[in-house]
Amino acid sequence: QVQLVESGGGWVQAGGSLRLSCVVSGRTSSSFTMGWFRQAPGMEREFVAAISRNGVITNYADSVKGRFTISRDNARNTVYLQMNSLKPEETAVYYCAADVGRVIVTTEAYYDYWGQGTQVTVSS
Numbered sequence: 372q373v374q375l376v377e378s379g380g381g382w383v384q385a386g387g388s389l390r391l392s393c394v395v396s397g398r399t400s401s402s403f404t405m406g407w408f409r410q411a412p413g414m415e416r417e418f419v420a421a422i423s424r425n426g427v428i429t430n431y432a433d434s435v436k437g438r439f440t441i442s443r444d445n446a447r448n449t450v451y452l453q454m455n456s457l458k459p460e461e462t463a464v465y466y467c468a469a470d471v472g473r474v475i476v477t478t479e480a481y482y483d484y485w486g487q488g489t490q491v492t493v494s495s
Contacts, residue, residue, distance in 0.1 A: 372397045373395070373396070373397040373398050373469065373483075373484045374395070374396045374397050374484075374486075375393055375394070375395055375396075375467050375468070375469060375484055375485060375486035376393065376394050376396070376486055376487070377391060377392065377393050377465065377466065377467050377486045377487065377488060377489040378391070378392050378393075378394075378489060379391040379392050379489060380465060380489030380490045380491045381490075381491070381492070382492045382493075382494065383457055383491070383492070383493055383494070384493070384494050385457060385458060385459055385493055385494065385495050386456055386457065387457055387493070388453070388454060388455045388456075388457065389454050389457065389491060390451055390452070390453045390454070391407070391451065391452040391454070391465055391467075391489060391491075392449055392450070392451055393405070393407075393449065393450045393451075393452075393467030393486055394447075394448060394449050395448045395449070395450070395469060396448065399445070399448060400443065400445050400448040400449065400450065400469075401424055401425075401445040402424070402471065403424065403469035403470060403471060403484075404421060404422070404423055404424055404469070404470040404471075404473055404474065404475060404476050405421065405422050405441075405443060405450040405467060405468070405469055405470075406418065406419075406420065406421040406422075406467065406468045406469075406470070406476055406477070406482060407419040407420045407421070407441060407450075407452045407465060407466070407467055407468075408465070408466045408467075408468060408479060409461070409463035409464065409465045409466070409491075410463055410464050410466070410488075411460070411461075411462060411463040412462075412463075414463075416466070416479055417432065418432050418477045418478070418479065419431070419432055419435055419439065419452070419465070420432065420435065420439055420440075420441040420452060421441065421475050421476055421477055422441045422442065422443055422450065422475075423474050423475050424445075424474075426442065426443050426445075428474060428475050429441055429475075430475050430477055435454075438454065438455050438456045438457075439452060439453065439454050439455070440452070440453040440455075441453075450467060452465070452467075454491070457491075457493045458493060459493045459494065459495040460493075461491065461493050462491060462492050462493050463490075463491060464488040464489065464490050464491075465488060465489050465490075465491050466485055466486055466487075466488045467485075467486045468482035468483075468484065468485050468486070469482065469483060469484040469485075470482045470483055471483050
């Protein structure tokens, strides 16, 4: 059974940084295209970033380009999201997700597995 467990969320002041981690178990992470999404209170879940199985291809939402970096360490079955220059409006629950069948995925509906999420709170 595939499981995704996020960690690294917390509270940070505006302009600060956090690094989120997502550990994959039940199957080697290199089997999956991985993505990060977020959901703010009262809002729909939105795409943040995605990375291909070998880490060569990445894709970012326009709102985070230049500030966030997605990466992976398949030897550790872990995917990371480095978030810099955080803004209060980026307060949300951040989820990692895994897709079996595609090279790079930005659409929520295509992802097969999801973690439980980790809360990120950015204060002004």
